[in-house]
Amino acid sequence: MSGFDLERLVPAHVASFQAYVPAPPDDVLLRRFGVTHLHRLHNNENPLGPPPAAREVLARWDPAQAAIYPQGDGWHLRRAIAAQFGLEAEQVILGNGANEVIGFVIKAFCEAGCNIVTADRTFAVYEWLASFSGIEPRLAPLRADGFDEAALLRAIDAQTRVIFLCNPNNPTGSWWDHARLERFLEAVDGRAIVVADEAYAEYAEAPGFPDSFALMARHPNLVVFRTFSKLWGLAGLRIGWMAAAPAVAATVRKISISYSVNLLALEAARASVWDTAHLAATRDHVRQGRAGLAALAARLGLPLLDGIGNFAMLRLPMPDTVAHRRLMARGVMARAMTSFRYPGWLRVSFGSAPAMAAFAEALEAVLAEV
Amino acid sequence: MTADDAAPRLSLPPGPRFAAVGAEFVRGAGAAGGIEARLADRLALIAEEVLAASPPGAGPVSLALHDRRHAVRLELGFPTADLDLAGLDQARMRDPEDDAVGLYLAARLADQLTTEPVGRSGLLLGFNLARGYAPRSLDPPPPGLGPLAGAPVDPDDATLALLVDWAEAEGLGGAGFRIAPRVLDQRAAGELFARVALDARRRPIGGLLWQPFGRRMMALSGPALLLPPGPACEALAIALLDAALGALARGSIQGLVVLDAAPDMPRDAFEVVGHLPDAAGTPQPVLFRALEEDPGGIAWVPPLLRDWVTRSVRRLGLGRDLGEPPPPGRATGAVMAAETDRAAGRVTLRPLLAAGDAAAVAAGNVALFRGQGFGQFRAVLDLGQPGHAAFAEGLVQAGLAPAALIPDAAGDLLLLAALE
Known part of the structure; x- marks a missing residue:
């Protein structure tokens, strides 16, 4: 050749x-x-x-099941999550770790010439996934080690499709409360999808931490990411999820990868929801x-x-x-x-x-x- | 390979029949592009000699002429790397009847020679000629600069030129902060990067420069600081370094190297990875700052340097598997590239092609340049490439000694040095 x-x-x-x-x-x-x-x-x-119930799932797992495909879109787990947060099951989409869900959102909303907006000192995967997808990542500097809404709003233009907020922010731990997130959503005014990546939300004990699922009802451009890798102790199984307003979730579902979450992850995560x-x-x-x-x-x-x-x-x-x-x-x-x-x-x-x-x-x- | 798609290009069969065509292409393209005739003529001669020396089986040879403003560059691309390029090594004895004398002449005509792989199996030879810059009179910086206002910026040309002029007038920042037109040309060519700190009146008060050093490193120059010594000046140096690190993070660059540190470089932000003698023979620290975590790697270490490298690896806390390199596949035909700085009397040698005669070729290169009056010798070996180790014995026999180990998990760089 x-x-x-x-x-x-x-x-x-x-x-x-x-x-x-x-x-x-x-x-x-x-x-x-x-x-x-x-x-x-x-x-x-x-x-x-992982929680005890998830450990039990793993312990009694029959290796023969490895030959069988998982259910394609996490039917039971999506319903368990939806019930926990007052959502419809169709609003929940699973991914092979939250990283895959980030990719779903960029793929669903961005095309050549578009940009995403996030912070310069935050989780790197938003920036990386955009870059190697041919989408410009615009990085707004943090202010006092936290996301700066004014800088983010300045970075938005007509080509901006997604704004990624890491809340709480990795690596600084800084966070926006409910009122601040809502003010930001009002300022964005539907011009772009706003992702609140809440990978560490389960660690938040402060009463002011956003109830993002409630905000989603008033701001249908809000997408929330969660993961089972952190507090739920399932990092090795790679499973994360997102929730969005029905029309937004339906758009993301078009390009999401069915069957990308494995059997063990689905069952262990389902057993973990919501072990107080x-x-x-x-x-x-x-x-x-x-x-x-x-x-x-x-x-x-x-x-x-x-x-x-x-x-x-x-x-x-x-x-x-x-x-x-x-x-x-x-x-x-x-x-x-x-x-x-x-x-x-x-x-x-x-x-x-x-x-x-x-x-x-x-x-x-x-x-x-x- | 440069990414200049607008560069004039031509593809020719190898061998002497088309060598003159290649030379005329370079002259014509140079004239059309505004390259000075004396530079275009030298590159035309290089094209002619390399084409004439290319074996018939080498496949079509591509030529591309790039004007990088501070330098002009001729690239010759071959679809195969399986070429006998021994003639490019300047240390080989020349017989006027030797077919390879053309390559020797081509290497001598260039200020800098580079090679790099292309695609899966190709090879690109790059011949660089530097432009000169006329001396200029410089005004000193005005009094009352500062204090720092905001984060350092990627400056516009006028701001960068002003900073370099002021730094040069004050003798600050080291050799990098000299000849503003050259600095701007290097930046325009994508070969130099800068961060400049400004005061509230948007006047430059300090800066840092960096340039590529190998494939995965950048060499830092400066800082040039125009504030009076004190805490504000120290904070300015830190702000500039943090801005440089922030600009380079999450890219392909693995680390920053400082071979000739200006006095104001914040030493605590670096580790000392060795020492190089300056022109006076005084050892100066080689500073290094990694941008990424080092997960460990393999270093191919020649036996006679194993003890030194082992000590350095332990001192630096590197996770390394030290391997004994296999002998080169080729019996003969080793090549080293030489980069000369005649003003400083310094030559830097880098392996291009490894072969069984690498040690003799290395020693021959040192002897050649010693005979030409060079007094400072440096060699850079990539310990990630087993073939480079073959050159070490000859370099050590010629009087070079290991001086610094620059960590890179994908291939540590071993600097050897000698001062006459």
Whole structure:
């Protein structure tokens, strides 16, 4: 074959995009960094794992079912979620993790020449998915580490199709309350889809946190994202969901991928909805983790950035990427924040007590080397 | 490969029969595009020599002429990388009857020679010639600049030129902040990037520049800071660096390298990955700032440098599998590219093609440039490419020593250096 010209076939926005390279598996990391254990404080996972009912689903799962396709659109799970939040089942769409749902929304509403608007220092996937789909990501700077409605509104033009709000924001934990989100929706006035990505909403205990499903009834351009990866402890099964007004959901459903969520994920998630004991236990764990990290920050004299979520950020007197390597060499994984445009900051998930103790010890040793 | 779709292009069969056609294309395209005749003539000679030396089986050779304002560049593309390019190595002994003497001449005619893969199996040779800039008189910056107002910006040309002029007049910022027209031309060509801090009257009060350093790094220059020393000036340096990091995050660049740090560079924001001797022989720190987490990787390390690399890997806390590189597939035909800076008396060598004679070729290159009076020698080996290790022995025998290890999980860069 001599006529295959790959470069001619690749769109410019794909050719110019740099592929995301995930970290190697833990066994490779253990060997390369010369450690026998790695504490996972980098991905905001729930150290309590999934709720008991989901564990039971997983434990009694018959491997023979692996040969059978899952039900194509999560019939039962969508009904369980809808019942929990007072929605119709047709308003709920599932995805292989919330990342897939982000892709659904961009694919449903954006075409060449359009743009999306989000913040410069937030979850990267909105920006990435838009970029490699040939859609311009417009990034409004955060103000005081939170989404700035004035900057977002300035960034909107006639070509803007989707505005992504990360609420609470990863990595800062900052959040908009119900009234602020509603004011923003009124200011947008239906000119674009507004996504409230609430991946960490279940950690919110403040009474003012938005009831986005209620707002959706008055603002049909509002789309809400949720995930089972964080508080519900099902990150390894990859399942997230979105809810929208019926007409918006029907549009997204046209391009959503049926059968993309696997059997185990569907059943474990359905069993998790809505385990209030697990919710309370996880929130209690997070409160303890937050208090412990705040005490560590105070003892070490490190600025702390904290809000809603199972994580917080520490400002280090050294490059965060160097701290990341040196913590790895001491068996602790935390997230360097330069790639989130927070150079010098480290994001730490609230892990198990032994993991947090190992982190504290390792961080003190790393800082002592500065 | 440059992305200049408007560049004049031609495709010709390889070999001497069409070499003169290639030369005339370069002259004609140069004249039509406003490239000075002396530069177009040099590139025409390069095209002629490379085409004449191309073997009949090389397939059609593409020519493209790019005017990058601060430099002109001739690119010759081959559909196959399986070429004998040994003649491009300037250190090889020349016999006037040697078929490869044309490649030797082409390499000597260029200020800089680069190679890069194209597609699945092709090879692109790039020959660069630099433009000169006339000296200019410069006004000093006005008194009373500052304080910083807002975040540093990607400046317009006038603001950047003003900053460079003021920095040059004050001797600030290092070699990068010199000759504003050249800086603007480099930026227009996509080879230089900047962030500039402004005061409330929109006057530039400081800046940072960066340029590509290999495929996955950027080299930082500066900062040039026009505020008086003190906390405000230190905060300005941090703001500029944070702006640079923010601009580069989530892209293809893995790290920032500082080979020649200006005094005001905030050292705490970097790690020291080695030392390079300056012109006076004094070791100067090589600074590095990673933009991404380093998940570990493989480094192909030649046996005689294994101890040094192992110590560096441990000191830097890198997760690396150190592999012993296999011998190169080719028996002979190794090539190194040389980038010369005659004003500084410095030559930087980089492997282009590995072969069994790599060590001798490396030593020969050092001897050649030593004979031409160069006093500073640097070599850059990519430890992610097993073939590069083959050059190490010759470089060490010629007096170069490992000086810095620049981390990159996809291929650490090992800098070797010697000062005569």
